[in-house]
Amino acid sequence: MRTKLPAVERTRRLIRSATTAVAASLVATALSGCSALTQPINGVPADRLPSQFFAEPKNDLVPVDIALLSIEPPRDYQISGGDILGIYVEGVLPFNPPNQPPEPPPVNFPDADSTLPPSIGYPIAVQDDGTLSLPLIEPLDVDGLTLEQVRDAIRDKYIDEDILRPEKARPIVTIIKERTYDVIVVREDGGGTPNNGLNVQNVASQFLTGGSDRSASGGLVKLPAYKNDILHALVETGGLPGLNAKNEVKVLRASRADQRKRAQFMQQWNLQQQALRLDPCACPPKLPEDPSVLRIPLRLKPGVVPDIDEEDVVLKDGDIVYIESRETEVYYTGGLLNGGQFPLPRDYDLDVLGAIAVAGSSIGGTAQQFGQSVGRGAQGVPPTMLYVLRSDGCGGQVAIEVDLSQAINDPRSRPLVQAGDTLILQYKCEEEAINFGLSTFFTFGIAELLRN
Template sequence: MNRKPLQAKKRALRVLRSIKTVAAAGLFCTAFSGCSTLTQPIDGVPANRLPPQFFAEPKNDLVPVDISLLSLEPPRDYQLAGGDILGVYIEGVLPFNPPNAPPEPPPVNFPDAQSTLPPSIGYPIAVQDDGTLALPLIEPLKVEGLTLEQVREAIRDAYIDSEILRPEKARPIVTIIKERTYDVIVVREDGGNLSTQNIAADFIRGTSDRSASGAMVKLPAYQNDVLHALVETGGLPGLNAKNEVKVLRASLADQRKRAQFMQQFYAQQQAARLDPCACPPELPEDPSILRIPLRVKPGVVPNISAKDIELKDGDIVYIESRETEVFYTGGLLPGGEHSLPRDYDLDILGAMAIAGQGVGSAARTGGGSTFGVGSVGGVPPGRVYILRKTPCDGQVAIEVDLAKAINDPRQRPLIQAGDTIILQYKCEEELLNFGLGSFFTYGITELFRN
């Protein structure tokens, strides 16, 4: 009797039983100890069932504001006000000449190197803060809002009416020696040009010092606007600054309004803390601070008036950093903190790519490489959760099926500041990976051993 076929059959049965045993052990261990769906459950809401208020506002379609709206339109003729310095020459009066003495020629004044004014003639006389011009032998003249030609005529008429000069001798010369300027404070937190891709993380970790920079700039009349203040200190806000400009007025009325606003807000917060069922209020918009957006929706023209962008002495132009506009990654994604793009949208697939995890590839850590599966290929993780903060210290977990997200853009939520992204295997994916790993590690070994 030939026993070889019988022995081969028994050997095959032993190998099959070994493989079944290993597979069963793998399924048991995975189900009760390795499946993160069971050990670390997250109650998520599918992205297609989430109400619209939980989604981030898209910004891909935003367009830059016409920067000419941030600049004052100068008048055709320069209009005088307090702080201007005029060059005035009045023959026989300024300077005074004795009778029958030849008149002195007027002095010539050359402007500073930074000035765009032409050379002027005359003796320097400043326009007072009340808008008047003090000249010899006559009452102060009200010149605020007048042009040089109008001031020249007003001086001539004043000396003729006072019978100090005859009409044929009254030929005053009026020029402008120095324009009035406004001292404006500019505080910028954009830190100039970007040198790294992860600016926000550098801020928080302390590896990059991008402290706010401040400057006091002197802006000439009709250039005392937001655009000139930005140009004098480095240009429009950089990529690590918010797409807006804040203007804080230096007037006492605005300062009192800001102080009253903060007192009311903190009083509301204190009252909310005393009530365990109350929701702490969020900081509303300060009515005393002007916010000028730099990007708006197509077709929208921001309501910016000349009064809004005009700056006075002591006003503050503030460029705020966006270092808190970050999202976090965890789970099977490499843990980290990443900054959000400023001018374009970032969906869940793009956020995973930024974190270093390509969609459809095996995870860098976790079950994807267990028992050698990473070396032969395994099932990639197919589910990701977006943990998003809600008002009153709440949270909503958005569940995204990556297979559906790849095929349907509506299944790809946009990432917003403060989100935490957690990548996980589905339970069946982890079971399959564990089974593949067990087979390639133990099954093939057992097959060759028998």
């Protein structure tokens, strides 16, 4: 027959059992090793880090007025090389014998995708030098003239040459086809014309879920005169850059002078890099801006006036419009976080707390959520030590130490995540000791109490 222990004795045994369990957990933690001791990371607290190691905020960036990407057409269309005019000169074009009635001018209907009205006259092309060749007269220089001015020039020329009498000189001049400019558009954001079967939203969603593809799409785009600008080139190939593209447009001019500048720039850059490799202490600089490549940002800080001239947005034959992917704008996770690669938002900031949430972990979760068993029904202590491994720009790295318990309450203690960062989450030693003690108590301490 068991003797029932007094209440005071049961309390003493309970205290001894709990003390024994906690002591055993501390000894086991010391023997097994704390991850902060066995895998140390020499970090610098976020509030002590110089400003050059922090990412530039982009929450306050304002979109650029897209009207700046287009050119303003003149009130009256100005003729130039490549235009096809419809011209009718009674008795001359076409030639008509004096004893026969004049032939009526032909009517030309534009293509289905053209915005021009029907035209009248015989098609005569304006030469590349801006001249117009007509029967019985020398070529006329019509470059930069309007239709009305071209009509007056033809009339005056035939009257001056005594070919037509003033009362019979009534030429008709219309536009059959506008001149066009062949522009190449290369897009790495999945944009494209409806004919290529690409869905911009699907490609953008693939990037946001970590499955981007940097294969480029694009082709040759024919832009009519006074629509040969960046905005029309983008509209013809799918619109403005998507979420998986950089917020800028690059323009590479097709002129030989610009091509030589680009080649000289890359040659000088390679020579500079070879010289720096001979010095082990040198810090290789970033690739500077190519002076022959025009970069037009699509978002700027408030109050900044975009420096975009009309000459910048005009496109000529052979120019290349390039939409670059931002596939490298990602961050990585490790440690107690779910390992993976995650894209950064393009138009807003992401701090370390948001980055942890994107990685699929809860900031205030329990120890079980981070892979540590505590016991049935027990809520363990979550890890609160985060290290952000960031490149210093010279081949090394700096470890930013972030205390999550402090970062939750102080926005200044949670730095923004930038491209290339690696986030590693660890337990503090005291957190591992507490969790191990709770696990030991619920495993052995409860059993010991039940036996007593």
